[in-house]
Amino acid sequence: MTTVSPKKNYDQDKVNEISAKLMDNPEIAKLIGELSTSADDASDLVKGLLQASINAGLQAEMDAHLGYGHSDRKSKAQVETAQSSNHRNGSYTKTVGSAYGALDITMPRDRAGTFRPQMVPKGARRLTELD
Structure with a gap:
């Protein structure tokens, strides 16, 4: 079964x-x-533009998930003292289909494995919302 983003x-x-x-x-x-x-x-x-926008959106989702930006060490230190430490753990490339053809997007990961992106849900192979 293929997961598809909702169409707006x-x-x-x-x-x-x-x-x-x-x-x-x-x-x-x-x-x-x-x-x-x-x-x-x-x-x-x-x-x-679509690929760059999706990649930027996924990074923003990861920032919100972790509670700090990519290179914001001050906020990272504050968040880590308040809760268990969870960090970025690299990324992987995922190919998804769109009306403009296949897009190679960069999916960020966290160490705890708790990051669940909304923009491109896990298992999604087609971006219908963006078409």
């Missing part, structure tokens, strides 16, 4: 807002201009 409704206003924010940043607007010279290039650009 499409929100055109939110898409327009994100598009405007991206184009307001001159560096991103320049990058989009350079990388999207054809339909295939534009699709690859969207695929790259």
